[in-house]
Amino acid sequence: xxxxxxxxSGLVRPSQTLSLTCAVSGGSISSEGFSWNWLRQAPGKxxxxxxxxxxxxxxxxxxxxxxxxxxxxDTSKNQFSLTMTSVTAADTAVYHCARGYYTNYVPxxxxxxxxxxxxxxx
Amino acid sequence: DIEMTQxxxxxxxxxxxxxxxxCRASQSINTYLNWYQLKPGKAPKLLIYDASTxxxxxxxxxxxxxxxxxxxxxxxSLQREDFxxxxxxxxxxxxxxxxxxxxxxxx
Numbered sequence: 001x002x003x004x005x006x007x008x009s010g011l012v013r014p015s016q017t018l019s020l021t022c023a024v025s026g027g028s029i030s031s032e033g034f035s036w037n038w039l040r041q042a043p044g045k046x047x048x049x050x051x052x053x054x055x056x057x058x059x060x061x062x063x064x065x066x067x068x069x070x071x072x073x074d075t076s077k078n079q080f081s082l083t084m085t086s087v088t089a090a091d092t093a094v095y096h097c098a099r100g101y102y103t104n105y106v107p108x109x110x111x112x113x114x115x116x117x118x119x120x121x122x
Numbered sequence: 123d124i125e126m127t128q129x130x131x132x133x134x135x136x137x138x139x140x141x142x143x144x145c146r147a148s149q150s151i152n153t154y155l156n157w158y159q160l161k162p163g164k165a166p167k168l169l170i171y172d173a174s175t176x177x178x179x180x181x182x183x184x185x186x187x188x189x190x191x192x193x194x195x196x197x198x199s200l201q202r203e204d205f206x207x208x209x210x211x212x213x214x215x216x217x218x219x220x221x222x223x224x225x226x227x228x229x
Contacts, residue, residue, distance in 0.1 A: 004165075046126075047158075047166075047209055047220040062217040064123075096166065106213045108156045108171035114164055 002027040004097050004113035008082075012091075012120050018084040022097030022113060029078045030055040035100035035107055038071060038082045040093040041115075048093075052100055052107075053080055087120045094118075124148050124212050128221035134229040139200045143224045145193045145210035154214040157186055157195045160207040160223065169208075170195065202228075 008020035022036070029036060035052040042048070051061035053071040061069050065084070073080040084091060094115040100107035125148040135141050145155065153173035158166045168177045170186035173193055183198045197204055205228050210221040 041160075046222040047160075047211070049216075049218040049220070060216060064217070098166075103172060103175075106154050106172075107218075108168060108213060109158070109166075109211070110168050110171075110177065112165040112167075 002099065002111045004099065004111055006095060006097050006113045006116040008116060008118075010116065010118060012087050012118060013122055014088055014120055015086055018082070018087050018091065018118055018120075020082045020095055020097075020116065020118070021079055022081070023077075023079045024099075025078070029073065029080065030075045033102055035102075036071075036073065036080045037098045037100050037109060038095065039098060039109075040095045042090070042093040047096075050082065089120050092118065092120045123217055124151060124215060124219050126210055126212055126219050126221040128208075128210060128224050130224060131222065132225040132227065134227050135200055136229045137200055137202060140196065140198045141200060141226065142197075143195045143208055143210075143226075145188075145195070145221050147191045147193075147212055147214075150190045151212045151214035153189045154212055155186075155188065155193045156211045156213060157184075158209045158211065159204075160209055166209075197226075200226075 003025045037052040038050040053059040068085045070083045096115040098109040098112040101110040127146045155173045157170040174186045207223045207225045209223045
């Protein structure tokens with residue numbers, strides 16, 4: 001059974017860089033036909049999709065965050081990572097990683113990590 | 123971006139009840155609509171994809187319907203483990219967007 005688990009900095013100072021990693025187990029991140037996604041949920045708000053990457057390294061980001069976000073993949077470690085620069089309090093959220101599973105070329109998020117809380121505060 | 127609006131935002135119900143949650147898209151999304159169950163501290167769970175297709179392992183008391191802009195998630199005979207937050211999400215076009223969530227509470 002596929003499992004994902006997020007790890008990384010829980011407290012980030014304003015204007016600094018947030019870095020998170022998603023470790024994938026029970027399956028290979030190099031398998032064809034999947035995307036590897038980052039999402040977040042700020043307190044009291046709905047989920048927000050941040051972006052995805054394929055095992056090939058091709059990535060796509062939410063335009064609202066594109067200027068500050070980079071998603072990378074390390075197939076040798078079976079993990080992928082999120083970097084977000086110039087964070088503010090508005091970036092305080094629970095961050096989840098998730099696998100995108102495609103049917104008819106359209107994804108749904110079928111496996112998720114439990115999430116990790118990132119707080120932006122001085 | 124496509125805006126997803128859920129109703130109600132919260133709902134109180136009893137074990138054994140039938141409940142319906144609605145999700146409306148700001149433009150047509152065909153049937154590219156997914157439903158998730160969210161619980162604090164746990165991995166979100168995919169319930170329904172493509173508006174009405176059950177994810178493997180999801181109890182049959184959950185069902186989804188709709189197309190275009192209007193969708194529903196129905197839970198028949200509520201169980202205690204069903205009290206959670208439910209969120210719809212469109213996969214029609216990027217950026218993928220979610221509803222604000224419906225919190226289902228025990229009456």
